Amino acid sequence: MFHWLEKNPFFFAVTVFVVIAFAGLVEILPNFAQASRPIVGAKPYSTLELTGRWVYIKNNCNGCHSQLIRPFKSETDRYGHYSTSGEYAYDRPFLWGSKRTGPDLMRVGNYRTTDWHETHMKDPAAVVPGSIMPAYTWLFKNTADIDTAYAEQLTIQKFFAVPYNKELPMADGSKVTVALADTLEGARASALEEAKVVAADMKDQAVKDAVAAGQVPEIVALIAYLNRLK
Amino acid sequence: MNKTVLAAIIVTIAMLGFTYAAVEMAGGLDKFLKDGDWVNMLAIAGAVVLVIITTFVVTKYVRQMQNDTASGNLAEESWDGIGEYKNEPPFGWAVAYLGLIVWAIWYFLAGYPVNSYSQIGEYNQYVAAHDTKFNEQHKNMDDETLKEMGESIFIVQCAPCHGLQADGMNGQAADLNTRISEASVKHVLIKGSNSNLLGTSMPMPDRNGLLNTATNALITDAEIDAVSKYVANGLKADDAAGAAVFAGTCAACHGADGKGMEMVAPNIAQMSPAMVDMVLNHGKKGAIGAMPAFTNLTEVQHKAVNAYVASLSQK
Numbered sequence: 001m002f003h004w005l006e007k008n009p010f011f012f013a014v015t016v017f018v019v020i021a022f023a024g025l026v027e028i029l030p031n032f033a034q035a036s037r038p039i040v041g042a043k044p045y046s047t048l049e050l051t052g053r054w055v056y057i058k059n060n061c062n063g064c065h066s067q068l069i070r071p072f073k074s075e076t077d078r079y080g081h082y083s084t085s086g087e088y089a090y091d092r093p094f095l096w097g098s099k100r101t102g103p104d105l106m107r108v109g110n111y112r113t114t115d116w117h118e119t120h121m122k123d124p125a126a127v128v129p130g131s132i133m134p135a136y137t138w139l140f141k142n143t144a145d146i147d148t149a150y151a152e153q154l155t156i157q158k159f160f161a162v163p164y165n166k167e168l169p170m171a172d173g174s175k176v177t178v179a180l181a182d183t184l185e186g187a188r189a190s191a192l193e194e195a196k197v198v199a200a201d202m203k204d205q206a207v208k209d210a211v212a213a214g215q216v217p218e219i220v221a222l223i224a225y226l227n228r229l230k
Numbered sequence: 231m232n233k234t235v236l237a238a239i240i241v242t243i244a245m246l247g248f249t250y251a252a253v254e255m256a257g258g259l260d261k262f263l264k265d266g267d268w269v270n271m272l273a274i275a276g277a278v279v280l281v282i283i284t285t286f287v288v289t290k291y292v293r294q295m296q297n298d299t300a301s302g303n304l305a306e307e308s309w310d311g312i313g314e315y316k317n318e319p320p321f322g323w324a325v326a327y328l329g330l331i332v333w334a335i336w337y338f339l340a341g342y343p344v345n346s347y348s349q350i351g352e353y354n355q356y357v358a359a360h361d362t363k364f365n366e367q368h369k370n371m372d373d374e375t376l377k378e379m380g381e382s383i384f385i386v387q388c389a390p391c392h393g394l395q396a397d398g399m400n401g402q403a404a405d406l407n408t409r410i411s412e413a414s415v416k417h418v419l420i421k422g423s424n425s426n427l428l429g430t431s432m433p434m435p436d437r438n439g440l441l442n443t444a445t446n447a448l449i450t451d452a453e454i455d456a457v458s459k460y461v462a463n464g465l466k467a468d469d470a471a472g473a474a475v476f477a478g479t480c481a482a483c484h485g486a487d488g489k490g491m492e493m494v495a496p497n498i499a500q501m502s503p504a505m506v507d508m509v510l511n512h513g514k515k516g517a518i519g520a521m522p523a524f525t526n527l528t529e530v531q532h533k534a535v536n537a538y539v540a541s542l543s544q545k
Contacts, residue, residue, distance in 0.1 A: 003307075006307075071349055071350055071352075071353035072353065073353070073356060073357050073360060076353075076357075076526075077526070078386070080526055081526075082350070082353065110522055111387075111522055111524065112390070112391075112522075113391075113519055113520050113521065113522060114519070114520075115402070115518075115519045116390070116391055116402065119402055126399070126400075127390060127391070127399060127402060128390060129394070201519055201520065
């Protein structure tokens, strides 16, 4: 049979494809399993959170911080429940990371608060003695890119059927709707509303003033994103 | 004598010589023997064996390449003059290969699915076994051990905000070395509180509900300042102004000594383990900001943290 294949390049190519496709199926099929569907409690990112997510990516936070808690006691003791596949359903791209120079951030919203992040981003060593994380002071000055995040929201809603404006069941039995504005102005306004909630817990006067004046500094978007990692 | 064998002997002698030199530099064989240093002895033995085996194997294959001639039937195909023998595969290899295929089919269809190994299952078993052992080991802890455990948990879970000294790191979080700060008392007096430190939903009114029975009027700014200082300093009797406001306004619920009343008002003179427990379970939002709930600790760990934190302000 192998001699025959070696003499027939077309069928040889087909066989190669079948063999490799089988390996592909073994990798791909599990992703269609129920376990990989959005779990109860997963919800898409709001406009400000998605903006913050891109601030996170832009500053390469995922270079040092993972978002993947493995099922080992040492990890679940420190970071909380191990990660499950369905939790990443609305992550595009996922931010599992490959290396932990800093701690995992999968559920950082459960045990850190807005003002902690604020102090930490200005001077990490002030709250974590011996920390080697650099200060991210420019986040307090740069204005976040709400418009691009909104464009992404519209795109994923249309092409990936991400359930914005739909009732989603939560783990405690309640229902949550993540709103997506109809217009760009509406999206900017709703992001600003979210930003005001975050800024209320912050201490930096320049950031508070900026939010009051209708601007959203990157730090506010980033904290909104970190706070929702639960 | 064959050149290859000669080269092998020279290389072996040279390498054994290097080994001998290395041993001498490290103090000599006698020293190792005297110290009874088995790790070094094993390392030396390993080095000698390695040298001999390596040269033997290399020599064998070099000679084989020099002397062997291929034999057997050639296959029909010829690729640019390069042919292929149709020899039988070695018997042992063939058996191992077929055995592996049979095993793979068994593993794929029965071995893996029927054993139904799961990483999560292994994790659950491990945690259950650990918890059982942990609870057994720490069933009857004395206060000292409890606080020690509490301290180590504190360093991991609480210190990122409250600081290693539990001083709140310049207002980042509550200073746990005192019951309550002046700013917090003021905040609660002005805005009221529903922190539920008792586990009941009995809120404390804001300043519009705080009557000073001594003056029969709502509490004033000056009185708030005075009583805040008084409470933050630990209700010391020498602060007459604060004590008077406290007696007139706060004592009705919090008790004359500030130690609170069950189901009515929390202890504001001292921390208690029960109070710490409430905050850990439900989180807290006050003058400084929000503290999230910490529900991932086990029962014993909770108890330990409660005991440790409560002990900080009672030194």
